[in-house]
Amino acid sequence: MRSTGSRTSSSACETRPVRVLVAMSGGVDSSVAAARLVASLGAADVVGATLKLWGGDSDSGCCSVADVDDARRVADQLGIVHHVFNFAADFEAHVVDPYVAGHAEGRTPNPCIECNRHLKFDRLLERATLLGFDAVATGHHARAVRDPDGRFRLLRGADADKDQSYVLAMLGQAELARCLFPVGASTKDEVRAEAVRLGLRTAAKPDSQDVCFIRSDVGRAGFLGDRVALHPGRLVDHATGDDLGAVEAVELVTVGQRRGMGHGTDGRRRFVTAVDVPARRVTVGPPEASLAAGHRLHTVSWVDGAPAVAADGAFAALAQCSAHGRPVPCAVRRDPDPDPDPDGGGHALSVAFATPQRRVAPGQTVALYDPDRPDSVVGSGIVA
Amino acid sequence: MTAVRPDAGRRAYFDHAATTPLRPEALEAMLPFLTAEFANPSGAHAESRRARMALDDARDRIAELLGAGPGDVVLTSGGTEADDLAVQGGWDAAWGGGPDGPGAVVCAAMEHHAVLEACRALARRTGAELRLVPSDADGLVDLGALADACDPGVRLVSVMTVNNELGTVQPLADVARVAGERCPSALLHTDAVQAVPWLDAAAVTAPADLVSVSAHKFGGPKGSGALVLRRGAAVRPRIGGGGQERGRRSGTPNVAGAVGTAAALAATVAERGSTVARVRALRDRLGDGLAGRLCGVTESGRREDRVAGILHLRLDGVESEALVVLLDEAGIAASAGAACSSGAVEPSHVLASLGLGPEAASSGVRFSLGGTSTDEDVDHALDRVPHVVERLRN
DSSP, X not given: OOOOGGGGSOSOGGGSOSSEEEEOOSSHHHHHHHHHHHHHHOGGGEEEEEEEOOOSOOSSTTOOHHHHHHHHHXXXXXXXXXXXXXOHHHHIIIIIHHHHHXXXXXXXXXXXXXXXXXXXXXXXXXXXXHTTOSEEEOOOSEEEEEOTTSOEEEEEOSSTXXXXXXXXXXXXXHHHTTEEOTTTTSOHHHHHHHHHHHTOTTTTOOOOOSOTTSOTTTHHHHHHHTTSOOOOEEEEETTTOOEEXXXXXXXXXXXXXXXXXXXXXXXXXXXXXXXXXXXXXXXXXXXXXXXXXXXXXXEEEEXXXXXXXXXXXXXXXXXXXXXXXXXXXXXXXXXXXXXXXXXXXXOOXXXXXXXXXXXXXXXXXXXXXXXXXXXXEEEEEEEO | OOOOOTTOSOOEEOBTTTOOOOOHHHHHHHHHHHTTOOOOTTSSSHHHHHHHHHHHHXXXXXXXXXXXXXXXXXXXXXXXXXXXXXXXXXXXXXXXXXXXXXXEEEEETTSOHHHHHHHHHHHXXXXXXXXXXXXXXXXXXXXXXXXXXXXXXXXXXXXXXXXXXXXXXXXXXXXXXXXXXXXXXXXXEEEOTTTTTTSOHHHHTTTOSEEEEEGGGGTSOTTOEEEEEOTTOOOOOSSOSSOTTTTTSOSOOOHHHHHHHHHHHHHHHHHHHHHHHHHHHHHHHHHHHHHHHOSSEEXXXXXXXXXXXXXXXXXXXXXXXXHHHHHHXXXXXXXXXXXXXXXXXXXXXXXXXXXXOHHHHTSEEEEEOOTTOOHHHHHHHHHHHHHHXXXXXX
């Protein structure tokens, strides 16, 4: 089926936007998103915007001049106005600096999520409102739909392999009411085929990969090493405390990591179970030691408020712990002893997995989905 | 709401400091060299001789109007190349391989990127120390700081004639005096790109050894500019090849560009007096009108220090990047500072050089008028701008 953009992404078409700012990264998804909006709203009511987010070197992603050129030329082809907004200072303050600071403290922040939280669905949304737009559209593979009760739901994209609801799980009603995901109901193949049919120059562009502000030839180690002191540390057995060797930089090690950790005396692979930067210590153990019964979350957000809890004070959810991780059943409750929330919002939660799962690194996000409606995001939080 | 659509209805162009429309005199002068008189001026045949004569005539005229001899004018692809040739080529010709170590280069922090980047590249390449001189709150280079930056080790000083964002006319004679006292052997370069439409460029740039101009800022074609050499200043070429421009800038001469530049310059100089008076009145009416209709508006630089065409405002609580988008939709072409290669608005280094913080430095908008600006343009702006600003503040 050919989607016609915003009007099929909602069951309440009559109240939907009349004027839309579409964020165009220069990739195929946002190009087709823009094309669909133009088809449904007309070129006069659609304006494209590319965000300049990173002033430093990068391969591609959202920042390079080549991507801006692609976005602008697609906009030209579609007959829409295109702007470039320079949000580099906000990006540095809200995404890059916390990414660097997190690693320096042994955490592994997800920069895409923070970019969505602070840039695309805050700064850009605010700018769009200021400029008189009713909504911001992006090329994310997710769906924002309005239920008969008038509440917005955030659903997984139709293409399971490309679903991006995880990186949008921090969105709430205020944002979803002003967001459109025109390609969320399509598969990537459909999007590419449509781009080919429309003759869009971005039709064959590869998907963006990795962290957009880190050049592949510099790598994470080089990027972080330019910005914070990296410290060598010791590798320690989780059970015995035995010293197992050296690690080059504790700041570059992530909880759950296998690569570079070698094998135990029994020949099984070792996993990182903890990173203690001040102590310059990386703790490793066998696979079963890398499992966690659950996690505590801060910076909690809800798509539509906290779900009602059962008599035991918990509600059931499916937890997804990485962008394309497998959702697993869990019980979620208000943390009885919440840490001070570093971002100042939301309540701390504790998530108990039904069966122990691979430990999630501090700083990573857990997205919660509704077990009765497994495509529907309930909320999210960051692992403490 | 009913938004005003971009490119619909009346539009007023307030971005002459970015570029100006081609003057009819320039177009007319250029057309033969874009059509029948296409020859390469370096050839040994009649067709070439005609092109050569046109090129030499154009150079004579440009030189005369800029107060130089024809042999002292290097035609370039524009202001940026002229700046690079002056800073890097001028340095190399005077100091290249000198025995006394790398020395220092001094330039105003508010210089155009063409000069700033040329100075940075020079510093990287030669090991010279780059010293940036801040501005005072009125957008004039700080002469005290300049004096502090200048010592006998300084080999090149570059201060623009007119700042492109604020329109402030820099005290070039004072700059030359300070440099002459503190670093007498240094070359003095001035980027006069924004001066030509408004000032007697030959007179105001007389203290400088090297002077850059760009044709499209005064009704000439894009892709054409010149570097003027005074008092025997020389440049080492930055582009080698066939040895055109007396070996100082290789490449087939842009005959049509040179002819258009000369025609536009002649017309600009001939009409300057009346144009300046008329545009200044328009600019002041716009500035006064906006000040009367809006609160929280600060006009940058004193009017008596500024060229006639530029009105730079700082608007409390307004992000200029959003403002120019809404002004565009309201039919007004204005500028929010320097645009980078991707088209994004860069935070203004000029406003930063005045000591303004990031918020104030991102609240600036420039309305730049030109010879084709009209009373109707100003009326249109006075009608639309207050509405747009109020909307952004609500």
